Amino acid sequence: MKTCDLPAYTIADLIRTKQLSALEVLEETLERVNQVDGRPGEVDAPEASSEEDLSTIHAFTLVTEDYARRQAQKIDQLIQDGNDPGPLAGVPYTAKDIFTVKGIRSTAGSKILSNYVSPYSATVVERMEDAGAVMLGKVNLDEFTYGSSSESSAFKPVPRNPWDTSRVVGGSSGGSAAAVAAGEGAISLGTDTGGSIRHPASFCGTVGLKPTYGRVSRYGLIAFGSSLDCPGPLARNVTDAALALQAIAGQDPRDATSAAVPVPDYLAEMEKEVRGMRIGLSEEFFRVTYFDAESMELVENPIDDQIREAVFSAAGFLAQLGADIVTDVPLPHTKYGVPTYFVISRVEASSNLLRYDGVKYGYRTAESIKDLLELYRKTRGEGFGVEPKLRMLMGIYLSAAQFDKGYYQRALKARALMRGDFETIFDPKGKFRLDALLTPTAPSTAFPIGSVYGDSVLMQYSDQLTATTNHAGIPGLSFPVGFDRDGLPIGAQVLGPDYSEGSLLRIARAYEKVTEQEAWRSLKPPLVAALDS
Amino acid sequence: MAEKISREDFRRLAELASLELPEEEAEYLRGELNNQMISIEVLESIPIDAETDTAAHGLPYTDFNSAAPREDIARQDPHRQEILDQAPELEDGYIVVPDISHQELE
Structure with missing residues (x-):
């Protein structure tokens, strides 16, 4: 080696x-x-x-x-x-x-x-x-x-x-x-x-x-x-x-x-x-939503069986080590993760992207320019790729008073509800009293290059199992739990309350040790x- | 389905974002934005009312995790020249830009 x-x-x-x-x-x-x-x-x-x-x-x-x-x-x-x-x-x-x-x-x-x-x-x-x-x-x-x-x-x-x-x-x-x-x-x-x-x-x-x-x-x-x-x-x-x-x-x-x-x-x-840790499984994280570009609709499906089985198998190993596995944990606002992310992340991104202007640092257009505004427009038009352009335009659409339909305020409220879901399941005096939630990390394994890129909605839904963590501010740790039939890695994640990185590492480390001799x-x-x- | 973002809306957005966009790219971007709105509209079905909290941050900042306020002391950044050196055009320590744009008010 x-x-x-x-x-x-x-x-x-x-x-x-x-x-x-x-x-x-x-x-x-x-x-x-x-x-x-x-x-x-x-x-x-x-x-x-x-x-x-x-x-x-x-x-x-x-x-x-x-x-x-x-x-x-x-x-x-x-x-x-x-x-x-x-x-x-x-x-x-x-x-x-x-x-x-x-x-x-x-x-x-x-x-x-x-x-x-x-x-x-x-x-x-x-x-x-x-x-x-x-x-x-x-x-x-x-x-x-x-x-x-x-x-x-x-x-x-x-x-x-x-x-x-x-x-x-x-x-x-x-x-x-x-x-x-x-x-x-x-x-x-x-x-x-x-x-x-x-x-x-x-x-x-x-x-x-x-x-x-x-x-x-x-x-x-x-x-x-x-x-x-x-x-x-x-x-x-x-x-x-x-x-x-x-x-x-x-x-x-x-x-x-x-x-x-x-x-x-x-x-x-x-x-x-x-031993004695309470680890939850939630059906909300074993369903995935896709954007169907033909029907222009959001379609919900169960997650691929291979991913589900790999995550449940990991839960089985943790149970063998004495962890209590709690099933059917409700996180009812998980489905708002991506729509909320589309709003909050775009508004914040557009604010952060306005600083790139071709004046202070970075790329400046080589074309001849008549005034400062033209310098900005040409520099930014040439210097940014598709994604920053989309995020800036959407961020402005969602936050500028002249277009305001209240989506940003709704998204901030949805964010509070998602945070509330996690607070409920991690509450040490509550019904679930979980130390961590175990879920698949992504709705699929690695997809072919070029198969999704260009469809900005479908690509964003690839984050549907991870985005709520960021809305809530809590920690998450992804670790490998096996391979699918195509030989591609499958990841599971554990999510925990604020500053619980130590317990998340403990769960992933225990799983790593107990599966050390597995062929994969x-x-x-x-x-x-x-x-x- | 009716388009949320019309050509006219898009033209205004591109202006606010200070982006010069070729027509073909503009139409692709507008199409993607309208597709994204299909997802964003899901938020209309969310059960919220005036009582629902608004969260600008995920986790709250309290005395437990917030830094104590510090004194407001001005400090000279030690990287003055390195920062200036990043400017595309510089003259005697000043950043050079073309004419400042101005619009006649109606």
């Missing part, structure tokens, strides 16, 4: 005990990127068409080799001098290209920021570096994180799923999930506004943790929906996700919404027993397995 396939906690341990150097691990990981990733995404580059393009992953928008080598050498030097390099010593990681990193191009996957070099780093990036982690590069995403397949990025080619390169990686943290799954870094930093960490984690067979809103600072994150955005880690195992969360969580004076709540010892919390656990993405043979 290559060091790039080792868990982060093993890599850090081997480096801290001088059995490996940070530079050795970095070089093996960079070699992996060379072997499996193909050409990195670039603005206006052609989409994948050659056989090589179609069989590689394209997770990266930028490989920061020199930056990473300097960081790795610093870690090795610290160890040589007898200093503590931190709990993530020499662990290679990637950052979704929505996080700013000082001196590094930070693009949001958009042409309008394609030349932007950030003068400062996101708090989470600084904290990963303080913990000793080494940033390999920036990874691709849906433009401004707007999507569930990573196909809307202006940086082509778009990422391809390591388990089947004809399939999407999910989104919007798709490059993060794909990179982690293929051994291109042990951890990736993603963001989750309506499911954007958990969704690609489920499509690529990784762990993905969306913390409680405010648990992790948003400073230095290029904003989407400011009341919904949550940075968090993706990793190949639960322990690594816990380690990363430990590094990045906690109050930040630069983000007034970051929570002034002490950060627990997640590794200790994670290893506690699940030894499967590797084909292009990684091919390197071993």
Whole structure:
């Protein structure tokens, strides 16, 4: 096994005990990127068409080799001098290209920021570096994180799923999930506004943790929906996700919404027993709504049996370990998750997108211009792709007084009702007294590239099982629970009350341990397995 | 089904969003927005009344999780030049823009 396939906690341990150097691990990981990733995404580059393009992953928008080598050498030097390099010593990681990193191009996957070099780093990036982690590069995403397949990025080619390169990686943290799954870094930093960490984690067979809103600072994150955005880690195992969360969580004076709540010892919390925990299953999360573009109607169906069975099987394992499984838990407002998300996220996105104007930074039109207004219009028309345009137009439609039909107020009330659903089931004195809810993460496994993209309604419904978490602000953790008949990963998520990341990690870790010997656990993405043979 | 967002509405929205859009792209975007409205209209069936809370945030901010107010002290950002260097056109430390647009009021 290559060091790039080792868990982060093993890599850090081997480096801290001088059995490996940070530079050795970095070089093996960079070699992996060379072997499996193909050409990195670039603005206006052609989409994948050659056989090589179609069989590689394209997770990266930028490989920061020199930056990473300097960081790795610093870690090795610290160890040589007898200093503590931190709990993530020499662990290679990637950052979704929505996080700013000082001196590094930070693009949001958009042409309008394609030349932007950030003068400062996101708090989470600084904290990963303080913990000793080494940033390999920036990874691709849906433009401004707007999507569930990573196909809307202006940086082509778009990422391809390591388990089947004809399939999407999910989104919007798709490059993060794909990179982690293929051994291109042990951890990736993603963001989750309506499911954007958990969704690609489920499509690529990784762990993905969306913390409680405010648990992790948003400073230095290029904003989407400011009341919904949550940075968090993706990793190949639960322990690594816990380690990363430990590094990045906690109050930040630069983000007034970051929570002034002490950060627990997640590794200790994670290893506690699940015996006696109450874990719920809700039928509302085993039904899925689709937008049928022919009839122009929303159609409701039961979720695919394979996904249902995988989640119920996970519940069975947890029951064996002594957890109480509570079925038929009602969350009656779940169906309003996507309609509410269409409203709130668009209104917040349109407000956040008005700052890109071709004046202060980023792309500016090359056409000759007569006045400032024309500069704005041309720059934004050329610089934004389809999704930011849609979100801005919809956000203005829903919030401008001249069009106001009261949808925004209704959405804010629906949000309170969804929050109320979760408060009811997690109430320690209530009828259900749940520690967590166990659900499928996504309504499907990874779909073929090109099969949904272009239909913005159908794509948004891919977030229907994750969006209510963001409306409520609660944490959610997606973890792999098996594969479907096409060999594609299936993800389940556990959702819990505010700041319950420790219990969610505990449940996922218990499941991971009890299924360690299951045959599917030894499967590797084909292009990684091919390197071993 | 009647279109919620007419061509005229769309033209006004594009103006408010400061977006210059080719006709073909505009029609695609307008079609998608109208499809999205089919989902958004589901909110009309939601059982709410004046008593239903309005939530601008998911989880509430209370004394338990809110940061204490800090003193309002002005600080010089240390990255002045790096920030200016990002501007597409710069002259003597000023950002250069074309003529400021103005409209004659009717």
